[in-house]
Amino acid sequence: MSPATISQSQEPASGAETAGALVRVRDVHKVYTRGSERIDVLQGVDLEVPRGDFVALMGPSGSGKTTLLNLLAGLDRPSGGAVQVGDVRIDKMGEGELARWRSRHVGFVFQLYNLLPTLTAERNVELPLLLTPLSSSDRKRHVAAALKIVGLDDRGKHYPRQLSGGQEQRVAIARAIVGDPTLLLCDEPTGDLDRKSEEEILDLLQALNREHGKTIVMVTHNAHAAARARRIVYLNKGQLQSENIQ
Amino acid sequence: MKFLPLIWSNLRRKRVRTTFTLLSILVAFLLFGYLGAVSNAFDIGVQIAGVDRLVLTHKVSIILPLPLSYLERIEQVPGVKEVAHASWFGGIYQDPKNFFAQMAVDPERYLSLYPEFQLPEDQKKAWLADRTGAICGKYLADRFHWKIGDRIPLTAAVWQKKDGSISWEFTLDGIYTGATPSTDTTQFLFHYKYLDEARVRRKGMVGWYIIRIDHPDQAPQIADKIDALFANSDNETKTSTEKAFMQGFAKQVGNIGAIITAILTVVFFIILLVAGNTMMQSVRERVTELAVLKTVGFPNGLILTLVLCESLVLAIVGGSLGLGLAWLLISRGDPTGGALPIFYLPGESAVLGVVFILLLGGATGTLPALQAMRLQVVQSLRRG
Numbered sequence: 001m002s003p004a005t006i007s008q009s010q011e012p013a014s015g016a017e018t019a020g021a022l023v024r025v026r027d028v029h030k031v032y033t034r035g036s037e038r039i040d041v042l043q044g045v046d047l048e049v050p051r052g053d054f055v056a057l058m059g060p061s062g063s064g065k066t067t068l069l070n071l072l073a074g075l076d077r078p079s080g081g082a083v084q085v086g087d088v089r090i091d092k093m094g095e096g097e098l099a100r101w102r103s104r105h106v107g108f109v110f111q112l113y114n115l116l117p118t119l120t121a122e123r124n125v126e127l128p129l130l131l132t133p134l135s136s137s138d139r140k141r142h143v144a145a146a147l148k149i150v151g152l153d154d155r156g157k158h159y160p161r162q163l164s165g166g167q168e169q170r171v172a173i174a175r176a177i178v179g180d181p182t183l184l185l186c187d188e189p190t191g192d193l194d195r196k197s198e199e200e201i202l203d204l205l206q207a208l209n210r211e212h213g214k215t216i217v218m219v220t221h222n223a224h225a226a227a228r229a230r231r232i233v234y235l236n237k238g239q240l241q242s243e244n245i246q
Numbered sequence: 247m248k249f250l251p252l253i254w255s256n257l258r259r260k261r262v263r264t265t266f267t268l269l270s271i272l273v274a275f276l277l278f279g280y281l282g283a284v285s286n287a288f289d290i291g292v293q294i295a296g297v298d299r300l301v302l303t304h305k306v307s308i309i310l311p312l313p314l315s316y317l318e319r320i321e322q323v324p325g326v327k328e329v330a331h332a333s334w335f336g337g338i339y340q341d342p343k344n345f346f347a348q349m350a351v352d353p354e355r356y357l358s359l360y361p362e363f364q365l366p367e368d369q370k371k372a373w374l375a376d377r378t379g380a381i382c383g384k385y386l387a388d389r390f391h392w393k394i395g396d397r398i399p400l401t402a403a404v405w406q407k408k409d410g411s412i413s414w415e416f417t418l419d420g421i422y423t424g425a426t427p428s429t430d431t432t433q434f435l436f437h438y439k440y441l442d443e444a445r446v447r448r449k450g451m452v453g454w455y456i457i458r459i460d461h462p463d464q465a466p467q468i469a470d471k472i473d474a475l476f477a478n479s480d481n482e483t484k485t486s487t488e489k490a491f492m493q494g495f496a497k498q499v500g501n502i503g504a505i506i507t508a509i510l511t512v513v514f515f516i517i518l519l520v521a522g523n524t525m526m527q528s529v530r531e532r533v534t535e536l537a538v539l540k541t542v543g544f545p546n547g548l549i550l551t552l553v554l555c556e557s558l559v560l561a562i563v564g565g566s567l568g569l570g571l572a573w574l575l576i577s578r579g580d581p582t583g584g585a586l587p588i589f590y591l592p593g594e595s596a597v598l599g600v601v602f603i604l605l606l607g608g609a610t611g612t613l614p615a616l617q618a619m620r621l622q623v624v625q626s627l628r629r630g
Contacts (some may be wrong), residue, residue: 175542
C-alpha cells in the first residue's frame with residue numbers, strides 16, 4: 001500500500017495494553033560499557049504500542065528515549081529482553097534480515113532531517129523505494145504522492161539547501177512514509193525547528209496518525225509536541241515511570 | 247541502473263576534488279598508453295624477429311665487414327635453408343636529420359628471407375631488372391611523399407664512387423607494404439651489385455648475413471657449426487638468432503622497457519594513493535548519510551557495492567579518457583620524426599590498460615567500501 005492509497009484506517013486503541021499490540025517490548029535492558037564503566041541505559045522496560053497509536057516518549061536527557069527508539073527501529077540490539085513488532089521478534093534477527101525488515105516496516109524521522117544534500121527532494125524521498133522491485137514510473141508516482149501528503153509537491157526538484165528547515169523535515173517525513181511502513185519512528189522531529197514549522201510538522205504527524213492510521217512513536221523533550229500524541233510515556237533513568245493517556 | 251543517480255551525485259559532491267582525481271588518473275593512463283607505444287617501438291625488432299632466422303656478423307663488431315665468399319660456405323652447412331646478405335649504406339637524404347635505414351642487398355635472396363615485405367609482382371620485376379633501382383617501405387614513401395619512378399639522391403658518408411663522387415642516385419621501382427602492422431616499412435633497399443661495382447673500397451665485402459634454417463630448435467647447434475667454419479680466420483663470425491641479435495641491438499640504447507616499467511610503477515603507486523585517499527575522504531565525510539541509508543534499509547552488501555562502484559566509475563572515466571587521449575596522440579604517428587617508425591598502441595597494451603583501470607578502481611574502493619559497510623548506524627548517527 002502506497003501513501004497514495006492509504007485510507008482512513010483503523011481506530012486507534014485507547015488502552016495502554018491491548019492484545020493486538022503492534023509493538024511489544026518486554027523487560028528490555030540495554031547496557032553500554034565505556035572502558036571499565038558499565039552504563040545501564042534501559043533497565044527492564046516494558047511497553048506495548050497498539051496499531052494506529054501515536055505515542056510520545058518523554059524524559060530527561062540520558063533517560064534512554066532514543067535508545068528505546070533505536071531498538072524499535074532495529075538499529076540497535078537489546079542486551080536483554082524481547083522486542084517484537086507485529087509477529088516478528090526483531091531482536092533475534094541478523095543484520096541482513098533486519099535491513100530488509102526496516103526497508104519494509106520502518107519509517108524513521110531524524111531531528112536533523114538527514115536528507116542527502118546531493119540529491120533533490122524527490123530523489124531523497126525515492127531512496128527507500130530503490131530497495132523495492134517497483135519500476136521507475138511507479139516510484140515516481142509514489143514519490144509524488146508522498147510529497148503531496150506533506151504539502152511539498154511543488155518542491156520535488158529542489159535540493160535540501162534550497163528548502164527551509166520545516167520543508168526539509170517534511171521531505172524527511174515523505175521519505176519515511178513513501179514505502180507505507182508499519183511503524184513511523186520520529187526522534188525529536190521538531191527539535192531543530194522554529195515554532196511555526198514545529199506546528200506544521202506536528203499537524204502533519206497528527207494527520208498521518210488520524211487520517212492515514214499510521215502508528216507513530218515520537219521521542220521528544222517538548223511537552224507541547226508530546227501533547228499532540230494520543231499517549232505519553234515517561235522514561236527516567238532507563239525505566240518506564242508513567243503513562244498519560246490523552 | 248536505478249542506483250546510478252546516487253553514485254553520480256556522490257561523485258559530484260566535491261567537484262573540484264573529483265576533477266583533480268579524474269585528471270590524475272587520466273594523466274596516469276595517458277602515460278601508460280603513450281609510453282607503452284614507445285616501449286613497443288623500441289621492442290618491435292625483437293618481437294617481429296623470425297624464429298627461424300639467424301644473423302651472422304663479424305665476431306668483433308657489426309661494423310666490420312665480412313667476405314661475400316662466405317655465402318656459399320654457409321649454404322653448405324646442414325640445416326641451412328637459405329642465405330642472404332645486407333650491407334649498411336648510411337647515406338644522407340637532403341638533410342642529416344632525415345635518417346632512415348638504407349641497405350644494399352641481393353634483392354631475390356633478401357625478399358625470399360623476408361616474406362613479410364610484400365611487394366607487387368610487377369614492381370619486383372622492375373626492381374630486379376633495374377641495377378640502380380631501389381624499393382622502400384610504405385611508411386618511408388609516405389614520409390617523404392615518394393612515388394614510383396622518383397629519382398632519389400643519397401649522399402654517402404662512407405662510400406666513395408670510382409669517379410670520386412659521393413652522390414648516389416636511385417630510381418624508386420617499388421613500395422612494399424607490411425604483412426602485419428608491426429612489419430618494418432621504413433627500409434630503403436637497393437642492389438648490392440650497384441654498390442659493389444661503383445665503390446672504391448671494400449669490394450667483395452658485405453655487412454652481415456641472414457640465414458634461414460630448417461628447424462628453429464636446432465638454432466644453437468647450427469650457429470656453432472657456422473662459427474666453427476670461420477674460426478681462426480681473418481674474419482671470425484658470431485652467429486645468433488635474429489631475436490638475440492635484435493635484443494643486443496636494443497640494449498645498446500638502454501633497457502627502455504625496464505625504465506618505462508619503473509616510471510609507470512611509480513606513477514600508478516602515486517595514483518593509487520591519490521584515488522584511494524579521495525575515496526577514504528569521501529566516505530569519512532558522509533558517515534551520517536551512509537548511516538541514514540542503512541536506517542532506510544540499505545543492506546551492507548549494497549552499501550559496499552555503491553562505494554566500490556564510485557571508485558570504479560572514477561577509474562573507468564579517468565582511465566578511459568587517458569587511454570583515449572593516448573590513442574589520439576599515438577595515431578598522429580612517430581613523435582621523433584623517424585627514430586620510432588613503428589609507433590602504435592599494441593592491442594595487448596590496450597587490454598592491459600583496461601585491466602589496470604578495473605584493478606585501480608577495485609583497489610582504491612575496497613578499503614573505504616569495507617569501512618562504509620561496517621559502519622554502526624547508532625554510533626554514526628551520534629557522530630553526525
